[in-house]
Amino acid sequence: MNVTELFYMSGRRAADLAVAVEAAVRDGRLQPGERLPTVRTVAAELEVSPATVAAAYRELGRRGLAVGAGRSGTSVSPRPPLHASVRPRLRPGLRDLAQGQPDRELLPDWSRALATLPRRSLLYGAPMVDPELADLARDRLRADGLDATHLTVVSGAVDGIERILGAHLRPGDGVAVEDPIYPPIIDLLRAMSLRSLAVRVDSRGMLADDLDGALRRGARAVVMTPRSQNPFGGALDDLRRTELRRVLARHPEALVVEDDHAEAVGGGSVVGVSLPDAPAWAVVRSVSKTLGPDLRLAVICGDEGTVARVEGRLSVGAGWVSHLLQRLVISLWSRPGLDLLLAHAADIYRQRREGLLEALETRGIAAHGATGFNVWVPVEAEAPVLDALADAGYAALPGERFRIATGPAIRITCAGLDPVEAEAVADAVAAAGRPGSSRLT
Numbered sequence: 001m002n003v004t005e006l007f008y009m010s011g012r013r014a015a016d017l018a019v020a021v022e023a024a025v026r027d028g029r030l031q032p033g034e035r036l037p038t039v040r041t042v043a044a045e046l047e048v049s050p051a052t053v054a055a056a057y058r059e060l061g062r063r064g065l066a067v068g069a070g071r072s073g074t075s076v077s078p079r080p081p082l083h084a085s086v087r088p089r090l091r092p093g094l095r096d097l098a099q100g101q102p103d104r105e106l107l108p109d110w111s112r113a114l115a116t117l118p119r120r121s122l123l124y125g126a127p128m129v130d131p132e133l134a135d136l137a138r139d140r141l142r143a144d145g146l147d148a149t150h151l152t153v154v155s156g157a158v159d160g161i162e163r164i165l166g167a168h169l170r171p172g173d174g175v176a177v178e179d180p181i182y183p184p185i186i187d188l189l190r191a192m193s194l195r196s197l198a199v200r201v202d203s204r205g206m207l208a209d210d211l212d213g214a215l216r217r218g219a220r221a222v223v224m225t226p227r228s229q230n231p232f233g234g235a236l237d238d239l240r241r242t243e244l245r246r247v248l249a250r251h252p253e254a255l256v257v258e259d260d261h262a263e264a265v266g267g268g269s270v271v272g273v274s275l276p277d278a279p280a281w282a283v284v285r286s287v288s289k290t291l292g293p294d295l296r297l298a299v300i301c302g303d304e305g306t307v308a309r310v311e312g313r314l315s316v317g318a319g320w321v322s323h324l325l326q327r328l329v330i331s332l333w334s335r336p337g338l339d340l341l342l343a344h345a346a347d348i349y350r351q352r353r354e355g356l357l358e359a360l361e362t363r364g365i366a367a368h369g370a371t372g373f374n375v376w377v378p379v380e381a382e383a384p385v386l387d388a389l390a391d392a393g394y395a396a397l398p399g400e401r402f403r404i405a406t407g408p409a410i411r412i413t414c415a416g417l418d419p420v421e422a423e424a425v426a427d428a429v430a431a432a433g434r435p436g437s438s439r440l441t
């Protein structure tokens with residue numbers, strides 16, 4: 001396809017070309033990761049100046065739609081921030097081990113909670129955070145040793161992370177992130193024109209020396225997952241938290257954001273990496289994995305300035321998170337026996353995760369998943385293993401969605417995987433390593 005057919009421009013400005021490229025990505029004429037035509041090629045075929053094309057490509061990069069690779073040119077981002085690219089498309093008929101979902105059967109029943117919702121809407125002028133929700137949230141946060149003096153409510157974990165970063169950073173700033181990482185975080189940083197600085201992880205979370213290196217290279221913020229790290233499954237222990245705090249003490253100006261997206265239901269117990277007197281920090285705790293993804297609610301606790309900035313920005317936009325959602329969370333958090341239900345869910349998730357890890361280990365396959373809902377399996381090549389799983393009736397995700405500099409791997413969601421299925425999944429992964437297929441590492 002030539003450039004004229006690829007880009008349907010309605011004008012001749014850089015903004016018009018950027019819109020045309022975006023449309024091509026959205027419509028599927030350009031695929032994630034595909035290389036864009038060179039500046040000179042586009043300029044010649046569309047009869048515009050090279051400066052116009054270069055400006056359009058810069059704008060696409062600023063918005064996270066394109067990435068530059070020096071002499072290799074410019075490519076469509078691996079996960080451009082467009083609706084069509086957010087969720088992977090699964091082959092019909094495959095068992096879904098790709099989406100990272102909690103088990104619906106392990107989430108609390110909402111029927112009684114829904115019956116307690118108010119019959120009439122609140123009007124303008126109500127407090128941004130329901131006082132009862134704030135009290136319950138403080139109890140839960142303080143139980144994990146967090147300072148919950150200052151808190152607010154946002155629409156989910158990624159929304160909270162975006163608002164926190166936006167309150168402190170400017171385009172071009174560097175952010176230290178986990179590698180491998182939850183893909184929407186990378187998408188978010190690209191869309192905010194922030195630079196990602198990779199920090200390796202192991203079963204105990206971020207590596208302290210790597211974090212120190214990223215901060216020395218100019219990272220102004222750190223985004224980390226204290227437990228149930230997605231996709232690797234790492235979880236902080238007290239020793240690793242101490243090591244990270246020593247690093248952060250040498251960089252007191254760094255903003256620290258912790259994404260506690262699964263609370264304790266995915267395993268792990270250590271939260272709160274920021275030093276007690278840190279000038280800028282926040283912990284974002286979502287209810288998606290404990291109460292249900294459709295609630296779209298997360299609580300942020302942090303230093304007074306950060307929480308105030310987040311609330312200030314929220315007040316001039318959405319205004320507040322629906323009090324219907326807040327009242328629903330209050331009802332669910334107040335439910336007798338909820339902690340027992342969540343402890344039971346955590347135990348089931350642990351059994352399923354460990355079942356898959358054991359099944360893989362008995363076949364000589366090393367994998368990672370100390371906590372969380374997923375297992376990370378390093379491989380020599382991702383496609384053959386995914387094909388073998390698909391042949392066996394299962395869909396998993398390629399590691400390229402999550403990797404920055406780490407090697408190939410696949411992510412298997414095991415939150416709903418019973419022991420019998422774990423054996424079949426492990427057989428399929430092992431089959432890809434037999435003669436005639438790419439050998440697993």
